[in-house]
Amino acid sequence: MALTGLEIYKLLPQTNCKECGYPTCLAFAMKLAAKQAELKACPYVTEEAKVKLEAASSPPMRLIEIGQADHRLQVGNETVLFRHEKTFYHRPGLFWRLRDTEKPDDLKKKVAEADAYQVDYVGIDLTLDGFAIEAASGDPKTYSAAVAAVRAASQKPLILIVTSPELAKAGLEAAGDSRPLLHAATAENWQAMAELAKSAKVPLAASAPDLEALAALTENLTKAGLEDLVLDPGVANYRDSLEQLTIARRLALRKNFRPLGFPVITFPGAAGADETLLAAEHIAKYAGFIVLDTFDPASLYPLLVLRQNIYTDPQKPIQVQPGLYEINSPKPDSPVMVTTNFSITYFAVANEVEGSGWPAWLVVADAEGMSVLTAWAAGKFDAERIAKSIKGLGIDQKVSHRKVLIPGHVAVLSGELEEELPGWQILVGPREAVDISGYLKAMWTN
């Protein structure tokens, strides 16, 4: 748990020698508390104080990294229970589980297809994060061949799902230097699993039927020298997941309870649940790795979008630069349209216009990053602002007509806008971006 400036001050030499660059030890302590200075700037700090301060500054939930080179995935190190308190930092990894009971060539084909999966959401490329390979055959050779096949088809991070040290060994060897997550150590096999994870330098998931058993297990693993751990509390339904994952996160963040200060792995499809909806719960409430049993773009796309939404920093509204955007090389007789600079709004409109094939001038008004309705209600997208954008951008020089299209949701502004923009005709467009193409076809006549 983070120390206050005064608590840190008590651990410093209190000589005000100024060698750290700050006028007093107290000032230095305050900077340390704000994480704007580093302890090593103090040449006289005692070893004892150093240990205490370092322990206090380590995060309550450990950051776990798996994968290699350009395909690393980091999860954990979360600091809040609700995204509005600050933000959620590391999006949970979405993995697809495959079993070694399938032929290597079939695995290769499936993996290659899923590996190439990519979907654009407001200009961001969303993808599957990696593959979990389960040693369902129980045979080390078969497993090794399956892991090798997956690796041949994808460089994305791997999770090795094994029940015995022999299978773990075979999987780790086939995984080479790709730094997979090893799943899982249990009360029965943890010593051997710990040895394997340690020598391969990979993170290890610990699996137990409840949080108490899980905490006991991670304590053993920590004592055995492992630092990079992942929790598998074996949750299988909506209620159990929500309770266990909430309790684990509260204990880690509020009580600084180290044995549960690790990200959690879940398997939402395991118990015949509605996999998409249980995965959605795990995204909103506290999973770090989510292993899916089905790869279906119709499910993966909404889940990836939900993850993107929940992990958006609430303190930074996602917005685009206000201004004039030219779509499909507009000409003087092309339509002029107005929208706000909330990036989701902008992309919805811009994609729709682009897809419609119509050349158009898109005026993106500065609505402080709010959507049309929200901005209108907050007084950030009114006739005055819209008129100011249109006048300021010199559109009258670029187009030969005097018609401007406003979103249907703010039809009520057309009267005022006519007063603000003398000589311009105000057209009320559709409420939703998806209807723009149909509207232009039916209504825009030159």
Add this chain to the structure above:
Amino acid sequence: MTIEIPKEKWAGKVREVKIGATQADGGTRSRVVTLGGEAALPHLGFEGALPNPPVLAIEVRDRKPDDWSPLLVQAWGEAMQDPGDWARAAEAAGAEMIYLALSLTDSDGQKNTPAKARAAVRKVLDATGLPLTVVGPGQAEIDNELMVPVAEEAKGERILLGICEEKNYRTLVAAALANDHLVQSKTPMDVNLSKQLVILIHDMGLPLERIVIDPTTGALGYGIEYGYSVMERLRLAALQGDSMTQQPMIVTPGEEAWRVKEARVGEGVPQAWGDWERRSLNWEAVTASSLLYAGANILVLRHPETLKRLRGVVDGLKDPA
């Protein structure tokens, strides 16, 4: 190793609100829905009482809408031609409440009239015994013109009347007062605006036990995170004892999800979006289920399949006892 379960101690709880009146209370509903009463964060039964699970409502229209997805039209079929049939089909599909939305115009493009609105409400009341919400088309003048006769038509049934907005709430609240109904307020994704409108409505003399709030949510991919966080903040404030935030929340994921491109459009979209029907259903269900975790008390849905899936989630979140 024993671990101590960290429980929050809450000073407040969500207000209990009842919609619908049975014969005993002077109405004709076969059941009443009770909302709210939570003394814990959403679905965390280990922390406090959660007496009333979330309610699943189906949105029906007074006439077949012109712009709904063909997937929805396919799902409800002929029943969409008549609000009574539609409501009956919704009840058969498992809805616990009917959310009747009045249209701006009739199918010939003529303005909706008080007589037609009354008739639609009467049909729905006669067709099912479920509690009812009725909302206007969303334009102040017409809303007021239609909703006052609607409130009179349903007198005694304790229905939820919507939608009160900051710029237009007086007529609706007066109609609820005169006919013993409840009101639904709606504010654009803001904790303070939500509180303020509850205060204004309450100041007109409507008891807080007759106000349900819609904090506005947005659809998955289209700003849901704003609505989600405002709901979480409202619920936290309610539990911390802030009286004007202690109203149950109604949200409309069906409407939100089915108007976005991912749900409405089947052709000419990226292949990575996957199968249209499964994607659309997932869009509505994921939007709806996310809002459950943020504290929604009523989910207004559109597709019967989504209703079935959300039934599974709501039942799965209940206390096993």
